[in-house]
Amino acid sequence: MNTKSSSWLFIAASSGLLAVILGAFGAHSLSSLLPANELIMAKQWWTTATFYHFVHTLLLLLISHFMNLWHSKWLSRAAVALLVGIFIFSGSLYLMALVGLTWLGAITPIGGLLLILGWLFLMLASRDAATASGGVAETRSDINE
16 A cells, blocks of 8 residues: 555545544434524534535545555545545534534535535546556456357
C-alpha cells in the first residue's frame, strides 16, 4: 500500500468513525437537546447529513483502494473534493440541526457541488484506469469457451 493510499484510508476510516458517532448521537441524544417545535426539522437535517456523510465516506474508502491500482491526479482531486464536500455539506446540516443557524443553509449547496465534483473527478480518473490497464474493452479468451 502506498503512502497516499494509506493516508486516504486513514481519513476515510476517521470519517466513517465520525459518521457512526454522529448518527448515534442524532438517533439517541438529539431529541433531549432541542425543543419539540424544532425537533422535526432538526432530525430531517441530521438524517440527511448522516446519509451523505456515510455514502461519501464509503466512496473515499473506495478511492483509497483505487490509489493502489493506478496513478491518477483525478483520484486525488476526487478525494479532496469529497472530503471538503462532506465537511461543508454535512457539517452545515449538523450545525443547523444543533444550533438552529439556518443561514448555514446558504453554504450547504457549496458542499453539494463539491460532492458532485468528486464524482465527476472519479469519472475522469476512470480514463486513467483504462489507460493503465491497456484499454476499456479488454477481451478474455475464456469467455466463449
